[in-house]
Amino acid sequence: MIFHVIKYTIISNLRDIKSIVSYIVFPIILIGILGSALSLVFEPGQLPEIKAGIVMNDQGGLAEILQDNLTEGELNDIIAVKEFDSLEDAKTAIKNDEIEFFYEIPEGIDDREPLEKVEVKLWTSNTSSIQSTVGEIVLDTNLNAFNTIDALANNESMLRSYEYRNYIVNETISSKENRPGAIGFYSVTMMVMALIYGSAIAAKEYELSMHGDIGNRLQVTSISTTALLLAKVLSSVILVFLQGIIVFLVSKFAFNANWGDNFSLVILTIFLGALMSVLFGIAICVIVGNPERIGGLLTVLIPVMTFISGGFTSTAIGGILAKITPNYQLQNTILAIVYDYGSDRVQGGLLSIMAIILVLLAITIIFGRRRRA
Amino acid sequence: MSEVILAVNDVTKSYGDNKALKGMSLELKSGEILGLLGPNGAGKSTLINCICGLLKPDSGNLKMFDLDLKDDRQLIEARAKMGVVPQEIALVEELSAYENCMYIGGLYGLKGGELKDSVEEALNFVDLWDRRKDRPGKYSGGMKRRLNIACGLVHKPTLLLMDEPTVGVDPQSRNYILESVRQLNDEGTTVIYSSHYMEEVEALCDHIVIMDLGETVAEGTFSSLIAEVNDTETINISLAKPIDDTKVLAEIDSIPGVTNVENNGTELSVISERGNNNFNEIIAKLGEFKQDFTSIDLARVSLEDVFLDKTGKKLRD
Ligand SMILES: Nc1ncnc2c1ncn2[C@@H]1O[C@H](COP(=O)(O)OP(=O)(O)O)[C@@H](O)[C@H]1O
Ligand SMILES: [Mg+2]
Numbered sequence: 001m002i003f004h005v006i007k008y009t010i011i012s013n014l015r016d017i018k019s020i021v022s023y024i025v026f027p028i029i030l031i032g033i034l035g036s037a038l039s040l041v042f043e044p045g046q047l048p049e050i051k052a053g054i055v056m057n058d059q060g061g062l063a064e065i066l067q068d069n070l071t072e073g074e075l076n077d078i079i080a081v082k083e084f085d086s087l088e089d090a091k092t093a094i095k096n097d098e099i100e101f102f103y104e105i106p107e108g109i110d111d112r113e114p115l116e117k118v119e120v121k122l123w124t125s126n127t128s129s130i131q132s133t134v135g136e137i138v139l140d141t142n143l144n145a146f147n148t149i150d151a152l153a154n155n156e157s158m159l160r161s162y163e164y165r166n167y168i169v170n171e172t173i174s175s176k177e178n179r180p181g182a183i184g185f186y187s188v189t190m191m192v193m194a195l196i197y198g199s200a201i202a203a204k205e206y207e208l209s210m211h212g213d214i215g216n217r218l219q220v221t222s223i224s225t226t227a228l229l230l231a232k233v234l235s236s237v238i239l240v241f242l243q244g245i246i247v248f249l250v251s252k253f254a255f256n257a258n259w260g261d262n263f264s265l266v267i268l269t270i271f272l273g274a275l276m277s278v279l280f281g282i283a284i285c286v287i288v289g290n291p292e293r294i295g296g297l298l299t300v301l302i303p304v305m306t307f308i309s310g311g312f313t314s315t316a317i318g319g320i321l322a323k324i325t326p327n328y329q330l331q332n333t334i335l336a337i338v339y340d341y342g343s344d345r346v347q348g349g350l351l352s353i354m355a356i357i358l359v360l361l362a363i364t365i366i367f368g369r370r371r372r373a
Numbered sequence: 374m375s376e377v378i379l380a381v382n383d384v385t386k387s388y389g390d391n392k393a394l395k396g397m398s399l400e401l402k403s404g405e406i407l408g409l410l411g412p413n414g415a416g417k418s419t420l421i422n423c424i425c426g427l428l429k430p431d432s433g434n435l436k437m438f439d440l441d442l443k444d445d446r447q448l449i450e451a452r453a454k455m456g457v458v459p460q461e462i463a464l465v466e467e468l469s470a471y472e473n474c475m476y477i478g479g480l481y482g483l484k485g486g487e488l489k490d491s492v493e494e495a496l497n498f499v500d501l502w503d504r505r506k507d508r509p510g511k512y513s514g515g516m517k518r519r520l521n522i523a524c525g526l527v528h529k530p531t532l533l534l535m536d537e538p539t540v541g542v543d544p545q546s547r548n549y550i551l552e553s554v555r556q557l558n559d560e561g562t563t564v565i566y567s568s569h570y571m572e573e574v575e576a577l578c579d580h581i582v583i584m585d586l587g588e589t590v591a592e593g594t595f596s597s598l599i600a601e602v603n604d605t606e607t608i609n610i611s612l613a614k615p616i617d618d619t620k621v622l623a624e625i626d627s628i629p630g631v632t633n634v635e636n637n638g639t640e641l642s643v644i645s646e647r648g649n650n651n652f653n654e655i656i657a658k659l660g661e662f663k664q665d666f667t668s669i670d671l672a673r674v675s676l677e678d679v680f681l682d683k684t685g686k687k688l689r690d
Contacts, residue, residue, distance in 0.1 A: 004479040012467035213463035217524070220425040220457045221480035222449055 001223050005231035006238070009205060013239050019204075022299075023197040024243050027190040028250050034190075035183035035255065050079045052135055053090045053102030062109045066120070070103055070138065079138065090123065100124065101135045184258040187251035188338065192331045193306045194247045195273040198240025199281030199326075200298040205232040206285045207294065229368075233278055240274035260338035265346070269337060272353045273330045279360035280326050286367040329353050375403040378532055378563050379424065384433030386419050386587075393419040395587040396433070401532075401565065401580075406558050408578030409567035410676060412688055416587040417567040418460050421536045424565070425457045437532065453481055456530030460537045460567075462521045464509040470496065470520050471505040478527030488527075495523040498553060515546025522550065526557075533557065533564045539573065551577060571676035571688060583680055590683040599674050602682040605632060605644050606671055608655060612639040613665035621662040628654050633681070641666075644681070 013019065056067060071081040082099065084090040090102045101124035122139050209215050209232050210225075218228060248270060251257040259266055285294055309327035333349025335341070379401040386394040393416045401407050409417045422428040424435060426448045435442035440451040464473050474492040483491055496502040499519035509517050522538055535554065539547045554577060558564055568574050574581055575595055583591040583598070591598055615638050616622065626634045630646040645651040652671070659666060680688045 001480060001482065004476075008465070008468065008472065008476040008479075011472065012465050015467040213459065213461040214465060216422075216427055216461075217457070217459055217463035217477065218480065220427055220452060220455075221477065222453045222482050223480045224445075224449060 002227055002231040002234070005223070005228060006235045009232060009235035010239060013201065013235070019201065023194055023201070024246055027194040027197075027247055028254075030193075031183065031186045031190045031247075031251050031255055031257070034186045035257075050135070051099045052079050052081045053084050053093055053099045054081050055084045055087055055090050055102060055104045057107045058105055058109050063105050066105060066109070079135070094123065103135075103139060183251070183255050184338070185335075187247075187255060187257035187259070188334050189306065189327070189331055191244055191247040191251065191270070192273065192327050192334065193302065195240055195244045195270065195277050195330065196280075196302050196305065196327055198236060198243060198274055198277040199284070200295055200302065201239055202233065202236040202278040202281030203285050203294045203298055205236050206282050208232075210285075229282075233282060236278040236281070237271075237274050240277055241271050244270040244274055258338060260340065262337055265337050266334060269330070269334055269350065269353070272350065272357065276326055276330070276353055276357050276360065279357060279364060283360045283363040283367070286364055326356065329356065375405075377401065378403050378437065379565075380434070380436045381420070381424065382434040382436075384420070384423055384430045384435060386416075386423055386428060386430050393587050394423070394430070397584075397587070397589060398433075399582055399589070399592070401563060403563055404558070404561065405580045406554065406564045406566055406578045408574035408581045409565060409584060410569070410571060410574045410581060410680075410688075411567075411584035412569055412686075414586075415569075415584040417569075417584060418536050419587075420584075421457075421534050421565065421567060425455060425534055426452065453528070454531040456525040456528065456533040458522050458525040458533065458535040458538050460540065462509075462517050464517065464520060464524070466508060466510055469506050469508050470501055470512075470523075473509070473520065474524055474527050477524040481528035483528055491527045491529065495526045498526065498556075499523045500549065513543070513546075515542045515549075518542050518546060518550065522553070531563060533562050535564060535566050537567055537569070539568070539570070569688065571680075575676055581676070583676065583683065585680070585684050585686070591679055595676070598676065598679045602674060602679050605646055605678065605682065606674070607678060608643045608645065608652065609670050610641040610643070610655070610659070610666050611668045612641055612659075613667055615639055616641075616662075616664060618662055621658060621664060624661075625655055625658050628658070631655075633685075644678075 054067060054070060056063060067083075071079075081103075082093075084093065084102065087104065090099070090104075093099045094102070101122060104121040104123060106119060106121070120139065120143060122136055124135065206229070207215065209218050209228050219225065223231075245267070248259065248266070252259050281294075281298065284298065288294055288297075305325040305327050309325040309331060329349055329352045333346060333353060336345040336349055377400050379399075381397060381399045383396045383398050384394055385392070385396055397416070397420055399407070409420065411417050419428065423430045424437075424442065426442055430443070437451045437455065440447040442448050442451055465476065468476060471492060474495055475488060478488050478492055478495075493502065496505050499522055501516060501519055501523065504512070504516070509520060512520065518538060518541075522535070525533065525535075538554075539550050542550065551573060554564060554566060566574070566577060579594060581591075581593065581595060581598060582589055591601065593601070616636055622634050622636055625631060625643060628645070628651055630651055631643060632646065633644040635642045643651075643655055645655075656669070677688050680686070
């Protein structure tokens, strides 16, 4: 009977054109739109020259090496950096729209105490502009490199940027090939969004089997509620998994997105993501209990979660909030697989996903029992 | 003596403070069509949902054959023999009529060829076999109702629970449905049929339970129920114009033997004890108040009168 329910659940969902459009076609279109519109962020070579500034509060030694790195080099091709004598001058230049942002190199980089932290500041009037985003990527990348050299020289890391923002791309840039381009990046995040949309499918199927006219009809047949729910969870997982695979294949073959070499690991992660997403939807249902609102709630919640986890902008916006969205772990794990960020991060990501799955399962069982009692 | 299929004993069910069932009891014998007649809100659906286990009663007992319907295990076993036609149309929009029947039939444990044959039989039974490939969205209200019935029939239940299966249906489909219920019953299916249409219950059911406000107000066969109120008659009068002076109503009411007077615009309905021959007196009173009338008739006693007699209310509105 479980197989029977799965069969008809899948058939009816595959015929639900409206859902297919919002769960599959929409993410695919977004890959195209975001991938080309925001390609500037990812492919600096195409960006028109960005006007930036630098204020040196320290001279000589590390400060100058840092200055050279920030103003020259491959990543910095597109930035024209002008040196300002004082902080005030640089601020005025921003106000007058002469520059987009400037770096401020602090005093005492060379003669700092061991373990003393020194901050390199990025000043900008508009933190969300593409230009200052590029400025931040460049800064973070350089600071990482410096900290690494520093660590090799047995010093503690000492430089950090004024405002640390969690760039998915900045932490791991090692060579140009290993960095996601816009299409590659959005293929991953939109595929993840498609998976997370699966929670809405699961919520709908939960409602259809537990409440409402059709739910009532299913409830009075010979199948037990547990078997019915299990069948609905499995059908949703299959549907959501297919959804993820479709976005994966379309982005790979139609958009030529990079999905790395390790397809089996990517597919396994897509499967875990589907499972996580379905359980997320069901868990919300058993917690909230009021089925009418859940579908609508999720359709709003999912794009918002995608947004704050950095799925649209490449920048996780919500800090800790981002980390608790189901998108975040999934997105970062897949990026780690595709762009070869090392097995530690891949394993860590997969373990986190499995942990989330277990927590959601526990929530579903505990609250589900309580609801039935 | 036919065996008792279903025994409902002192079942209560409340929604918060609203006591939807206040201790309902009934016994259903094999081969019967039991009519549950009552106005909207009487508790018919609540009772049916308690029987099929969709709702857990607050107290009381429900037994089908030897199975205790309050026990989850035994309930599932009983459901294999129980068909439910819910009041609300419950069809999956994305599935064709055929697939809807296959889906529900399979949930009763039917498989393979047996399932296909049963679905074909059920769809033929409601005359939808030719339209089996259409989705419910393309159906008229009456066809949806018939498909709704077919879904509850696929597994050939011994006991069929039908909750107002003719609501919102054109007269043709309605007759078809009534005829089908009769045919099913002839073939041996025991039926509980809920309705707020007394004509349906009168025409269809051997055993009638009249419900109001969660209670049985009367129970019996049609003739035994009529016999209970046969000492009254209803006189319906169509007036030429609405009543000017309501004193006439009070005067008619005070005629010995008159138990109830109702006036609605030009409609006047008087209930009187039979054999008092109040007919003439009523006409005389109307004449006295210069209240002309266009027609007058002595209504046949119906379940409506039984309901009115027992509850003091009309069945509809
Ligand atoms: N789900 C529900 N929640 C609260 N009250 C309900 C619910 N269902 C029915 N009722 C109330 O219970 C009473 C009986 O309703 P119901 O069994 O649907 O009557 P019927 O089927 O005879 O029209 C009514 O007063 C109705 O308002
Ligand atoms: Mg009802």
